[in-house]
Structure formats: C-alpha cells, structure tokens
Amino acid sequence: MSASVEPEAKESREKRPRAAQRIQEAAKELFYRHGIRATGIEEVCRVADATKMSLYRAFPSKDALVAAILEEDGQEMECLMDGVCQCSATPREKLNRLVEVMCEMIAQPGQRGCPLLLAQSEFPDSDHPTHRIVAEVKARKRAKMVQMAQDADAKDPAAFADAMGIMMEGSWFTLPFMGVERTTKAFRLATSALFRDQLPA
Amino acid sequence: MSASVEPEAKESREKRPRAAQRIQEAAKELFYRHGIRATGIEEVCRVADATKMSLYRAFPSKDALVAAILEEDGQEMECLMDGVCQCSATPREKLNRLVEVMCEMIAQPGQRGCPLLLAQSEFPDSDHPTHRIVAEVKARKRAKMVQMAQDADAKDPAAFADAMGIMMEGSWFTLPFMGVERTTKAFRLATSALFRDQLPA
DNA sequence: ACTTAGAGTGACCGGTCAGTAACATCAAGA
DNA sequence: TCTTGATGTTACTGACCGGTCACTCTAAGT
DSSP, X not given: OOOOSOOOSSXXXXXOSOHHHHHHHHHHXXXXXXXXXXXXXXXXXXXXXXXXXXXXXXXXSHHHHHHHHHHHHHHHHHHHHHHHHTXXXXXXXXXXXXXXXXXXXXXXXXXXXXXXXXXXXXOOOTTSHHHHHXXXXXXXXXXXXXXXXXXXXXXXXXXXXXXXXXXXXHHHHHXXXXXXXXXXXXXXXXXXXXXXXXXXX | OOSOOOOOSXXXXXXXXXXXXXXXXXXXXXXXXXXXTTSOHHHHHHHHTOOHHHXXXXXXXXXXHHHHHHHHHHHHHHHHHHHHHTSSSOHHHHHHHHHHHHHHHHHSTTOOSOHXXXXXXXXXXXXXXXXXXXXXXXHHHHHHHHHHHHHTTOSXXXXXXXXXXXXXXXXXXXXXXXXXXXXXXXXXXHHHXXXXXXXXX
C-alpha cells in the first residue's frame, strides 16, 4: 500500500486520514498500551491531534469507539489467519506456519495479550458491547481453526481447535511476566506436543 | 512499648472478623467480579459494612489494598499447589492431580481468569506494585512446577513448566467465551498431549 | 467509673472523566 | 462568490473517585 497523504489523481478522494481515522488509530494504540479505562478521551484527542468534538461527531460514545477498534482488531486477526489458511501448503504445514506467525506477533514489542480479551477483562459485565464482539470474533477464529484441524486429520478437530486457542491466548497473556524467549519456546513445545499427539504421523 | 493488649493463650480473643478483614474480603470479591478500577472505595465499604476511615486506617491506599488481596490470592494458589505436591503419589500422578485441581477451580462459577493477571492487565504500567507481586508469585509457582517436572523426568523441565503455565493461564482466561465444558476438555487434551510427549512412558 | 483504642459519621477537597454547547475556521465545489 | 460540511476552540456540566478531616460512639480492660 503506497497510499499516503498524496493529493493526486483527478479524484481527490484522499481525505481519509481525517480526524475520525486519526482518533481511532491513536485510541487503538493508547487503549492497548495503557488500558481503556486508564485512557481518557482528552488524551486520545491530544495524541490524535484532534478535538473532542471530532471524536463525538464520529463516535457516539467512548464505548462505540472501543467497539470500532475491537472490530478492527478482530478483522486484522482474521486476515492473519486467512493468510496462513490460504497459502499453498499441506494442512500440517499450515498449522506449523500458524505457530510461527503467532510467535512473530508475540515477539513484537509491547505485547501484553489479545486486545479483545484485554478489553473483555476490563469490562466484565456480560452485557457490555465488548462481549458480543469478542464472542463473534473468537467464534469465527475457532471455525477456521476447526477447519484446519479437519484438513490435517486431527482426531478431534473441535477439541484440537480449542486446545490451540488456549495455547495461543495463554502465551500471549503470560508474555509480560515470562518474556519472549521462554514464552515462544514453551508455546512451540506445547503445540508440537499437541500436533504429535493429535495429528497422524 | 508499654501496656499492650497481649492476647494470651487461654483467652478468647475472637472478634477477628474485624473491619479490616471484612473490607479485604469484600474488596477481593468485588475487584474480581467487576474489576478493580470499576469498583469504588465507597462501594467496597458499603458491601463490607464498614467505613472509608476504617479502610484507610488499615490500608494506606487503594493500591495497598489491592496489593494485600493479590498477596492473599498468591498464597492461596501456592497452598493449592503444595497440596498436590505434598500428597503421596508418583510424580506423574501429581501432575494429573494438578490438572484435575485446575479443572475444578475453573469450573467454579464466576471465574474469568487468574486474579493476578487480571489485575496486571488493569494496570499495565510496569512500575505498579501489582507487577512485582505477580512476578514473585508466578516465579514461585514456576519453581514448584519445574520441580514436579524434574521429579517426573521431563525432557526439559523448565520448558515443560512454562508450557503448563501457558495452558493453565490460557484456559482460565478463555473460559468466559469458551465455557466450562469446552475449556476443561481442551485443557485436559493439551496437558495429556504434553505429558505423553515430554514424560517417559 | 475511667481510660483507651478501634470504629463509625458525614461533610468535604481536589482532581478527573465523559459528554455537550456555542461559536469560529477553512477547505473545496457549485 | 457563496455555500457547505467537516473541523477546531473554549468553556462548561454533572457525576464520580480517592482520600482527608473533625468529631462521636462503643466496648473492653484495669
């Protein structure tokens, strides 16, 4: 994507890096780094170089902004999984690729857990919009995982997918106090054990 | 020190359910259920049937109260592990027992993750007191785990322990959106695969 | 009865937060 | 040029929060 702030072409459609987008990007970063409750609307606007009015013109409330960000997070994760699913490789090799993709993601600085689960942890009330989004995203992710497990002839594709889910969420979350090295090593060990146990030789 | 009310052996000194204790118990429950930031001091005092002044006589700040609760949580978890470690069983059997204990804990209503990691998620700043406590507790837990792995002749006790940690934290955290059934099933599958792969037959 | 220490009461402070209102600006497109 | 719509600016509201204060009450030990 070379798209940038280039006012070119006869069709000057490029007003997209507009306030709303800057706000969403800044909020995504701040919410993840410092937590949602800990980040005030005014700080988001300050970092986004926008104003509160711009925020509330684009999003009806802070919760709506959070929801928009979470939807985006979910889509990114799905894209990541699709990238692995759709590559040309054996089912077994796809699973290995997925493990490596996860390790790469985890190794990026500042990671402290899945943003969706982090948000859910901050808003435990089950009627908070966060819960619906998390449930939907995780369900889609699981469906893809079950499909991959089936393709790889796993003994119990559903349980296999859930076990992978536990391991992925677990390693993402334990990262802050285990460090990247130990976490990725343990994650690789756990997944390879699962593969050996549940996949045909 | 003069005088002092020394509680002697024989005497009945039992008014222990003092304000400070009621407050800590109520706070523990509320902080876990609704989140720490989401729970105000006044609500804690209301539920504990105590007053703010009683709270601040016993704890210098809300953070200190949080820290006290987290220490207690950590001790409870260590006791649980010690209960398994110290029973008379083969090392392998102890590991199986640990899995079952974990499943039982997770199956209790209202579980939504390890309280220590939940707290750490709410306060991402690494100089928050929470981080020190979490690091200490998790390090002790890991040491016990490494010992159990060694006793069971695991190929790589440290990596084994970390993998177990990932699986335990992971299942506790995925519980809210996976449900007890799927979570415990997947956790048992993952751990048994790890055991088969890393422990001698 | 007197002392004493823990516990309760209610008001209060300074600060922050989400969200709103009224008005000004600035860019293009007709 | 005039309009239009998306922005920026400043100030404000009302609620809540963590924490403090001065004071009162209660109960137990001597």
